[in-house]
Amino acid sequence: xxxNKPFSGNDSEDHSSDASMTxxxxxxxxxxxxxxxxxxxxxxxxxxxxxxxxxLPEIDKDQIDLTTNFFGFKASAPLVIAAMTGGHPQTHGINxxxxxxxxxxxxxxxxxxxxxxxxxxxLADTFRIVREKAPSVPVIxxxxxxxxxxxxxxxxxIDADILAVHLNPLQEAVQPEGDCNSEGVIExxxxxxxxxxxxxxxxxxxxxxxxxxARNLEEVxxxxxxxxxxxxxxxxxxxxxxxxxxxxxxxxxLGLEFWSWGIPTALSIIMVLDSTELDVIATGGIRSGLDVAxxxxxxxxxxxxxxxxxxxxxxxxxxxxxxxxxxxxEGLKVAMYLNGCSTVSDFxxxxxxxxxxxxxxxRSLDIxxxxxxxxx
Numbered sequence: 001x002x003x004n005k006p007f008s009g010n011d012s013e014d015h016s017s018d019a020s021m022t023x024x025x026x027x028x029x030x031x032x033x034x035x036x037x038x039x040x041x042x043x044x045x046x047x048x049x050x051x052x053x054x055x056l057p058e059i060d061k062d063q064i065d066l067t068t069n070f071f072g073f074k075a076s077a078p079l080v081i082a083a084m085t086g087g088h089p090q091t092h093g094i095n096x097x098x099x100x101x102x103x104x105x106x107x108x109x110x111x112x113x114x115x116x117x118x119x120x121x122x123l124a125d126t127f128r129i130v131r132e133k134a135p136s137v138p139v140i141x142x143x144x145x146x147x148x149x150x151x152x153x154x155x156x157x158i159d160a161d162i163l164a165v166h167l168n169p170l171q172e173a174v175q176p177e178g179d180c181n182s183e184g185v186i187e188x189x190x191x192x193x194x195x196x197x198x199x200x201x202x203x204x205x206x207x208x209x210x211x212x213x214a215r216n217l218e219e220v221x222x223x224x225x226x227x228x229x230x231x232x233x234x235x236x237x238x239x240x241x242x243x244x245x246x247x248x249x250x251x252x253x254l255g256l257e258f259w260s261w262g263i264p265t266a267l268s269i270i271m272v273l274d275s276t277e278l279d280v281i282a283t284g285g286i287r288s289g290l291d292v293a294x295x296x297x298x299x300x301x302x303x304x305x306x307x308x309x310x311x312x313x314x315x316x317x318x319x320x321x322x323x324x325x326x327x328x329x330e331g332l333k334v335a336m337y338l339n340g341c342s343t344v345s346d347f348x349x350x351x352x353x354x355x356x357x358x359x360x361x362x363r364s365l366d367i368x369x370x371x372x373x374x375x376x
Contacts, residue, residue: 046291163196
């Protein structure tokens with residue numbers, strides 16, 4: 001087992017440099033996610049989606065096939081170990097345990113922002129460990145939208161199969177040291193697409209992707225989006241607690257005010273698919289296999305989760321991570337069985353019951369909720 005205070009002790013880094021500040025921020029984010037309640041105060045809207053129970057499934061649950069095509073790569077299930085960390089010496093073990101679990105279960109895995117290792121190459125091993133321990137699964141690199149020159153290095157650093165470009169304007173707006181200059185970001189993303197020869201996706205970090213943003217991204221040639229919607233960890237909340245530590249009252253107030261800002265995950269999936277042909281990963285509030293099933297039924301190719309496996313990755317072992325992921329996968333299999341789905345693609349033909357705030361939101365956006373619910 002890992003020490004229950006894995007990040008305790010003195011930090012001898014020089015906090016005056018940008019690189020050391022980035023490293024320290026990695027640890028603060030993990031500490032806060034583990035020690036504080038940073039969950040969004042709004043839901044992902046999955047509770048407004050119900051399946052029509054099939055009392056005659058006519059399939060063998062033990063023969064259900066979870067295998068899926070993940071941006072051209074084979075995955076054993078439509079579940080992604082979403083980006084969490086890296087970039088500080090003490091995150092090496094976390095990524096190692098996550099990667100071992102990914103390899104054992106055949107699941108895609110993402111890494112946290114690689115900016116720290118671009119700034120300080122001595123930290124690259126905290127990311128490389130993922131490819132070393134997960135040699136056969138899709139690995140997703142991660143870079144900021146403005147870091148065009150760093151994109152090829154981020155990909156080669158971990159021999160990535162896919163590159164994720166992250167968007168986090170909300171987090172930057174409430175972060176004590178945040179950068180709120182977003183001019184030219186879409187051009188930067190286009191340049192990143194041109195700079196690498198692997199699939200590129202764009203991921204939000206908790207506030208969702210709208211129809212308009214999805215269309216703009218599709219126009220510059222990305223392959224898919226990870227909606228990163230409202231319903232899971234609130235990065236405004238995380239930055240609220242960081243601002244308290246920094247005694248920054250203005251930023252702390254902003255963190256409280258914008259704690260639950262954004263587009264709920266279920267709504268964001270629908271908005272993206274209603275306006276584009278992009279593949280969608282659903283992250284944000286995925287807490288069960290039933291949540292995964294609902295995301296897939298809306299048209300997502302996969303669902304991603306982070307917070308539910310962060311604690312076992314930090315305080316436990318790779319086996320503890322595997323156990324939690326297997327719990328999610330078993331819930332997905334039961335949902336598939338009760339829908340009569342032998343394969344993941346079968347969800348597309350199953351009708352849904354939509355209700356509540358989700359239907360209200362779709363009506364206000366002039367999206368045909370009956371078409372979303374209809375199946376085929």
